[in-house]
Amino acid sequence: MSPEPRMVEVRKNVLKQNDVIARALRERFREEGILAVSLVSSPGSGKTTFLERTLTLLRPNHRVAALVGDLATENDAQRLARSGAPVKQITTGTLCHLEASMIQKALDGWDTGKLDFLFVENVGNLVCPSSYDLGEDLRLVLLSVTEGEDKPLKYPTIFNSADVAVITKMDLTAAVDFNEQALDRNIQAVRPGMQILKLSAKTGEGMQEFLDYLHKSQRLRPQAASAATSRN
Amino acid sequence: MHELSIAMSIVEMAQEEAGLRGNVQIQAVHLRLGLLAGVVKDALLSSYEMACETTPLEGSRLIIEEIPVEIYCSNCKAQRPVHSIQYFCCAECGTPSAEVTRGKELEVFALEIRE
């Protein structure tokens, strides 16, 4: 006769493996002086256009590269390569998010030379990417003015996990009857104190402020081997 | 949906733990799930069943304890429950705070085993 079941304590983080790799990546970026910036958004937020513009604007004076998470059916990497920056695609297949191990694998053996900025475009999805630390210094959550002011309230977890909210397609505000105050209020409700940047990659409005923000972040970033804090 | 890959990690982790204890039989896995972990409870429960198929954990249960979100309130100078997941302010005094102290857990807490 088998004895009664008993409880044993385990206490292990399910995403431990991801977090360990993310921490190693973060340390590596710091040692190499790279500011790693990830982007999350819904499909159709204008993320690729925004990133293409960013790469193009940074490239004359900075060493930049981008990693792009694409579902099997997409090819944002090709569009981004038009900027002239090194771009590498990570095909996630049916997986709806990037994980730290994919970043690590993509970086290994990819000769980009020395970099100032590395951008990581996550798969277009506002749910799944929130759980996975990618070792980034900054996580941008993108939202276009066409998506509605209540989006932060529908996806509080991803907004709360991000460092900066970037509002895109500001050239369309009049056309879609965009309520700027309501959006600001909703973002502040789910992430008090969050930095909000508003821009249009199409007209270029607000892009300089965004670049200034990147440079400021690069100057203020913690140095290598300092107490690196994980996202979780 | 990423719950299936998370469920598979849970099954893998539980099997490892069972192995360390001399291949005991696992009857249930107790999981602590923070409301800010980015994982949907119901999706995880059904994914768990799928992830267990054809493994020694087939037929085992996943028992989820949901962990509420807490923040550090600079006014109360204490850890406090959040007003709601859509409104990150102290439930007691209303001071906004982005300093989450609890609610991101995704942790295999314990196993119910039979030797």
Ligand SMILES: [Zn+2]
């Ligand atoms: Zn308070």
